[in-house]
Amino acid sequence: GQNIDQPTEMTATEGAIVQINCTYQTSGFNGLFWYQQHAGEAPTFLSYNVLDGLEEKGRFSSFLSRSKGYSYLLLKELQMKDSASYLCAVLDSNYQLIWGAGTKLIIKP
Amino acid sequence: IAGITQAPTSQILAAGRRMTLRCTQDMRHNAMYWYRQDLGLGLRLIHYSNTAGTTGKGEVPDGYSVSRANTDDFPLTLASAVPSQTSVYFCASSALPRTDTQYFGPGTRLTVL
Numbered sequence: 001g002q003n004i005d006q007p008t009e010m011t012a013t014e015g016a017i018v019q020i021n022c023t024y025q026t027s028g029f030n031g032l033f034w035y036q037q038h039a040g041e042a043p044t045f046l047s048y049n050v051l052d053g054l055e056e057k058g059r060f061s062s063f064l065s066r067s068k069g070y071s072y073l074l075l076k077e078l079q080m081k082d083s084a085s086y087l088c089a090v091l092d093s094n095y096q097l098i099w100g101a102g103t104k105l106i107i108k109p
Numbered sequence: 110i111a112g113i114t115q116a117p118t119s120q121i122l123a124a125g126r127r128m129t130l131r132c133t134q135d136m137r138h139n140a141m142y143w144y145r146q147d148l149g150l151g152l153r154l155i156h157y158s159n160t161a162g163t164t165g166k167g168e169v170p171d172g173y174s175v176s177r178a179n180t181d182d183f184p185l186t187l188a189s190a191v192p193s194q195t196s197v198y199f200c201a202s203s204a205l206p207r208t209d210t211q212y213f214g215p216g217t218r219l220t221v222l
Binding site: 004030031033041042043044045048087089091095096097098099100101102 | 149150151152153154199206207208210211212213214215216
């Protein structure tokens with residue numbers, strides 16, 4: 001079966017750095033997405049990786065290793081507004097998007 | 110303002126009733142999707158449409174139907190609601206089907222009693 005694993009919940013301190021991991025086992029791979037979802041709101045697009053390596057976008061970076069079936073989202077200089085769930089999703093060989101359950105990130109002052 | 114709208118925002122429904130959740134986008138996106146989101150689970154695809162006039166089944170289509178008469182609208186119908194359909198429903202769209210970034214509506218919170 002297809003599987004996306006993310007930690008259920010993480011806690012970090014305002015101003016710090018946090019890394020949210022995502023491992024996947026899917027039938028094929030055509031790209032990996034990260035979305036942010038604040039409580040009670042819609043998911044919003046953060047990043048897309050299809051090649052190995054690090055993609056940096058302001059305070060957020062996303063890394064992919066296709067050989068390891070692994071990605072992480074790195075958030076720097078954490079702000080209280082970064083408190084949200086972070087969803088990892090993989091596009092499989094049939095171009096079906098497989099979603100992880102999400103990681104709830106709690107930021108403490 | 111460009112984006113996706115969904116209606117209603119929330120609804121409490123008696124089991125056995127018929128319900129249509131509305132979704133409209135003004136981005137002229139070709140593809141549209143319906144997901145449900147339940148606590149502890151990832152988003153699950155119910156139905157999708159790659160372009161106006163076509164629809165397809167997702168991971169959990171049973172008990173739901175959709176239509177895509179035009180580019181902008183993609184309603185989701187529950188023919189006879191059951192309590193297991195209690196969930197948050199999100200509509201999404203993408204410029205191109207399958208590979209493109211999806212943009213989500215604000216969601217409909219549905220409770221079936």
